[in-house]
Amino acid sequence: MVQHIKTRVESLNWDSIQRELDEQGFAKLPVILTKEECEFFKGLYCEEEPYRTTINMTRYRFGNGEYKYFSYPLPEILQSLRESFYVELAKTANRWLGYLKKTEQFPDHLQDFLNTCEKYDQTRPTPLLLKYETGGFNCLHQDLSLFSRILPPL
DSSP states (O other), X not given: OHHHHHXXXXXXXXXXXXXXXXXXXXXXXXXXXXXXXXXXXXXHTTOSTTEEEEEETTTTTSEESEEEEEOSSOOHHHHHHHXXXXXXXXXXXXXXHHHTTOOOOOOSSHHHHXXXXXXXXXXXXXXXXXXXXXXXXXXXXXXXXXXXXXOOOO
């Protein structure tokens, strides 16, 4: 199943996606996960073990809902998505850094990026699952930690 996810991500029309990202700042992707894979994550939400932290969004004025940060090891599906998307998003980020005349570049592979993060003591995983009830929402914001020295590509 994990290999299939990598193949699905690689088979996306990345030229079109990159163009949309450049022109609009976002891109709408086709369905990537199967219904069964989505059900897997839905069922996983009720468990405690896969997560390192739960955030009540109302408490922090982030919106109305809840999210949970995964702990390591990540579920295989999520790890595969993360590694597969990183390759293309790093290309986007590096192109944008070039537009800004910046010399720094993101590495080609996720593990190299994570190794850099580790040098700065940034080792907690950032993938999360959101849960909204009826009327739930997420406030417009930037997820930039004041404690982070290394930021992800996008």
